[in-house]
Amino acid sequence: DTGVSQDPRHKITKRGQNVTFRCDPISEHNRLYWYRQTLGQGPEFLTYFQNEAQLEKSRLLSDRFSAERPKGSFSTLEIQRTEQGDSAMYLCASLGTEETQYFGPGTRLLVL
Amino acid sequence: AQTVTQSQPEMSVQEAETVTLSCTYDTSESNYYLFWYKQPPSRQMILVIRQEAYKQQNATENRFSVNFQKAAKSFSLKISDSQLGDTAMYFCAFMNSNSGYALNFGKGTSLLVTP
Numbered sequence A: 001d002t003g004v005s006q007d008p009r010h011k012i013t014k015r016g017q018n019v020t021f022r023c024d025p026i027s028e029h030n031r032l033y034w035y036r037q038t039l040g041q042g043p044e045f046l047t048y049f050q051n052e053a054q055l056e057k058s059r060l061l062s063d064r065f066s067a068e069r070p071k072g073s074f075s076t077l078e079i080q081r082t083e084q085g086d087s088a089m090y091l092c093a094s095l096g097t098e099e100t101q102y103f104g105p106g107t108r109l110l111v112l
Numbered sequence B: 001a002q003t004v005t006q007s008q009p010e011m012s013v014q015e016a017e018t019v020t021l022s023c024t025y026d027t028s029e030s031n032y033y034l035f036w037y038k039q040p041p042s043r044q045m046i047l048v049i050r051q052e053a054y055k056q057q058n059a060t061e062n063r064f065s066v067n068f069q070k071a072a073k074s075f076s077l078k079i080s081d082s083q084l085g086d087t088a089m090y091f092c093a094f095m096n097s098n099s100g101y102a103l104n105f106g107k108g109t110s111l112l113v114t115p
Helices: none
Strands: A005-007 A010-013 A019-024 A031-037 A044-050 A053-056 A065-068 A075-079 A088-095 A101-103 A107-111 B003-005 B010-014 B019-021 B024-026 B033-039 B046-052 B064-069 B074-079 B088-095 B109-114
Touching (some): A005 A088, A019 A088, A019 A107, A075 A088, A101 B046, B003 B088, B010 B019, B046 B074, B074 B088
Antiparallel strands (some): A031 A088, A044 A053, A065 A075, A088 A107, B003 B024, B033 B046
């Protein structure tokens, strides 16, 4: 399978804990995007990378959110001091030809 | 900022019938891309169809076609010969280079195909 993968698929954590999600894009795709999707809503853009460079991060929801892509391959999204409002699906996508984004299965986060 | 509006939260269609999902958007840009994505229950987002704004011809992909009205900023999706597997959330999305090709999604339309 050469699609976008995300790990873990599900995460349950207690309020105040830190969580980290991983995304592996399609190997030849240079651009990688993170989105958040809350129940009943469309995905909301958070940040994106061109290779290892983070080109947009002003849309990250707070300074508790950070993302990295250190070697231009996989990326991680970290949420520090989680809050119940962080409960959502976190989606990763990579950009292929014809400006088309391919999505991973997402990580569903539940903060108790 | 670009906004994408899907005015139909829920729709229902019988198997083999045709249904049209509506989408309008607001932008001052002239070059952009529009997409319809499908998200089946508990499954991942997949591309249904894409349209480049500079192309006047409406995109088609098998049973899926769009009606792209650039002046009206409208981008509707027509699903012909609906199948049970078409049951899903459908999201309309806008993209252009100014936003680094990030997608701006509408709130979605939940489509139920009934036997």
